[in-house]
Amino acid sequence: MCWYKPLLKPLAFRFIAGETLREALPYGLRVQRQGLTPIFDILGEGAKNKEDSVRVSGEYIHLLHEMERNHLKGGISLKLTAFALDEDEETCFRAVSRIVRHAQPTKTIVWIDMEGPGYAPKTLKMYRRLLNEFDNVGVCLQAYLKRTHKDILSLLPDNPKIRLVKGAYEQPENAAYTKHEEINAHFKKLLTLLSENDVYTALGSHDMDIISHALTLPFPTHFEFQMLKGFRKYEKKLLSEHGYIVAEYIPFGKDWEKFIIRRIQERMRSLRWLVMTIAGMDK
Numbered sequence: 001m002c003w004y005k006p007l008l009k010p011l012a013f014r015f016i017a018g019e020t021l022r023e024a025l026p027y028g029l030r031v032q033r034q035g036l037t038p039i040f041d042i043l044g045e046g047a048k049n050k051e052d053s054v055r056v057s058g059e060y061i062h063l064l065h066e067m068e069r070n071h072l073k074g075g076i077s078l079k080l081t082a083f084a085l086d087e088d089e090e091t092c093f094r095a096v097s098r099i100v101r102h103a104q105p106t107k108t109i110v111w112i113d114m115e116g117p118g119y120a121p122k123t124l125k126m127y128r129r130l131l132n133e134f135d136n137v138g139v140c141l142q143a144y145l146k147r148t149h150k151d152i153l154s155l156l157p158d159n160p161k162i163r164l165v166k167g168a169y170e171q172p173e174n175a176a177y178t179k180h181e182e183i184n185a186h187f188k189k190l191l192t193l194l195s196e197n198d199v200y201t202a203l204g205s206h207d208m209d210i211i212s213h214a215l216t217l218p219f220p221t222h223f224e225f226q227m228l229k230g231f232r233k234y235e236k237k238l239l240s241e242h243g244y245i246v247a248e249y250i251p252f253g254k255d256w257e258k259f260i261i262r263r264i265q266e267r268m269r270s271l272r273w274l275v276m277t278i279a280g281m282d283k
Ligand SMILES: Cc1cc2nc3c(=O)[nH]c(=O)nc-3n(C[C@H](O)[C@H](O)[C@H](O)COP(=O)(O)OP(=O)(O)OC[C@H]3O[C@@H](n4cnc5c(N)ncnc54)[C@H](O)[C@@H]3O)c2cc1C
Pocket: 112, 113, 114, 115, 140, 142, 165, 166, 167, 168, 169, 179, 180, 181, 204, 205, 206, 207, 208, 209, 210, 226, 227, 228, 249, 266, 269, 270, 271, 273
């Protein structure tokens, strides 16, 4: 365990629903009672071998059973590196398809998170393979990546389910937009593309500029908001009261450091932007 983990714990519990499924399930039920859709994520990334991959898929299948037993209707989200994507694609495919198959009878959507630099091609390759066999699977795409427009176009014939987010990892400048205005402009353009092609869309953002834009677009087939636990409590409630589908992404598990550090980095970027804007130095 890293030395600073105990210091982060009080902060972490604002953004995660605990370290165990026993803690996460009652939280999910509370979320559901508020009219929101829970999406559970078991924290952890970077499995090194087949044994890890099989163990994590077992944990997800147990989660699916417990969701059904507790009448929790929602989704699950996972990272392919938790299934040894880097070590062996076949091992990863088998483990994830086992989960998606278990999720099929209850029509639970399995969302595939998008990870850091270089993961888009491998993730999309895996997503296409899964889409060949299953329709209850969606993928996250990152609006800061310049390639995402092409990726959406290439997925269209396969009837994808797409969660669009800004992107949480440091990326090389040639691959990604880095300025807030550029990222938001690209995000809006991509949302319009999804709307025009009537793609099953989930918007993963807490940025009111992006959320307001999405509210102006028609999405005849399916549109939902997805927001992380610990963010925009009031707006989640308001949107849901206005009839929108609003999902809350609920991470849990012992392996929470990397997730929390990404959230802290985002807050630091937001604060930096706020200070620069107030000081008139944001140009
Ligand atoms: C459900 C869900 C799933 C996710 N899954 C993934 C995933 O699989 N992969 C991944 O990479 N990421 C994922 N993310 C994280 C995502 O990529 C973002 O890092 C995170 O959501 C923060 O971006 P934001 O759109 O919420 O808004 P932020 O950029 O955090 O903005 C929030 C607010 O701060 C203000 N603000 C902040 N910075 C600036 C700035 N520079 N200029 C102007 N205004 C600013 C805005 O006005 C806005 O209202 C996910 C997010 C969600 C909600």
